[in-house]
Amino acid sequence: MTKLTVSSRLPKALCLATAALASILGVYAIAQPGAGGGSGLRKAQMADTIKANMYADNWFMLYVNGELVAVDSIKFIPHNVVSVDILPSYPMTIAVMAKDNADPKTGMEYANTNIGDAGFILKFGDGTVTNASWKAKKFSSGPINGDTKNPRVENLPIPENWYAVDFDDSSWANAKEYAEEVVDPKQPYFDADFRGAKFIWTDDIELDNTVIFRHQVAKSPDGKDRPDFTNLNNVVPSGPPKGGKGKGGKGPSRK
Numbered sequence: 001m002t003k004l005t006v007s008s009r010l011p012k013a014l015c016l017a018t019a020a021l022a023s024i025l026g027v028y029a030i031a032q033p034g035a036g037g038g039s040g041l042r043k044a045q046m047a048d049t050i051k052a053n054m055y056a057d058n059w060f061m062l063y064v065n066g067e068l069v070a071v072d073s074i075k076f077i078p079h080n081v082v083s084v085d086i087l088p089s090y091p092m093t094i095a096v097m098a099k100d101n102a103d104p105k106t107g108m109e110y111a112n113t114n115i116g117d118a119g120f121i122l123k124f125g126d127g128t129v130t131n132a133s134w135k136a137k138k139f140s141s142g143p144i145n146g147d148t149k150n151p152r153v154e155n156l157p158i159p160e161n162w163y164a165v166d167f168d169d170s171s172w173a174n175a176k177e178y179a180e181e182v183v184d185p186k187q188p189y190f191d192a193d194f195r196g197a198k199f200i201w202t203d204d205i206e207l208d209n210t211v212i213f214r215h216q217v218a219k220s221p222d223g224k225d226r227p228d229f230t231n232l233n234n235v236v237p238s239g240p241p242k243g244g245k246g247k248g249g250k251g252p253s254r255k
C-alpha cells in the first residue's frame with residue numbers, strides 16, 4: 001500500500017467523491033435569477049438546448065467552444081442537412097472546416113473533369129446565422145488559375161488549433177455571402193430552417209476547396225437568458241433535482 005499522509009489523502013478523496021456524485025447526478029448549472037429556476041443548481045434539460053442546422057457543399061465539421069460537435073455524415077453527395085442539438089454557452093466560438101469535393105492533387109471533381117463549386121450555411125436555434133461577419137480563410141485551392149489542362153493545387157498548412165477559442169483569426173478576411181441561386185442547394189436545404197442565414201465561402205467559391213470559418217457570438221442573438229452549463233459537472237449540487245410538476249412531484253429523475 002502506498003504511504004500517504006492524512007493531509008494529502010483527504011483532498012484527493014474529496015475530489016473523487018465530488019466527481020462521482022456529479023457524474024451520478026448529471027450536469028447542473030446555477031439557475032439564473034428570473035430564468036424560472038430560482039436559486040441553486042439544476043440539471044440541463046432538452047429545453048436548454050438549441051437546434052443547429054448545417055448544409056455544406058460538400059462537407060464540413062463543426063466545433064463549438066473548442067469542442068467537436070458535428071461532422072457531416074456524407075462526404076460528397078447527396079447534399080444533406082446535418083441537424084444536431086447543442087447546449088449553448090456564451091460567448092460562443094464557432095469554428096467550421098468546410099470542403100468542396102475536390103481531388104487533392106488537381107482540385108477538380110468527377111474524375112478530374114469538372115471544377116466544382118462550394119458553399120456553406122448554418123443556423124442555430126438561438127438566431128445565430130452565417131453571414132459576411134464570419135471570418136473565412138482558404139487552405140486548399142485549385143486548379144490554380146482554373147487551368148484544367150495542367151491542374152495544380154496550392155495548400156496552406158492547417159493550424160493545429162484552428163478550432164480553439166483563443167485562436168487568433170484577427171488577420172483573416174471576412175466571408176463572402178453568396179445568393180441561393182449561385183450555390184443551388186438541393187431539396188434537404190429547403191426542408192430545414194435556414195431563414196435569415198446566408199451561404200458563405202471565401203472570395204472564390206469555385207477554386208477554394210478547403211476553407212475554415214470562424215465566428216464569435218458574444219451573447220444569444222434572440223436575447224433569451226440561458227443558464228451556462230459549461231464545466232459544471234464538477235460542481236456538487238446543493239440538493240437533489242426538483243421532481244416533476246405533478247402531485248407530490250416525481251422525485252429525482254435519472255439520466
Ligand SMILES: [Ca+2]
Nearest residue numbers: 100116117206
Ligand atoms: Ca471547387
Ligand SMILES: [Ca+2]
Nearest residue numbers: 057101116117
Ligand atoms: Ca461541390
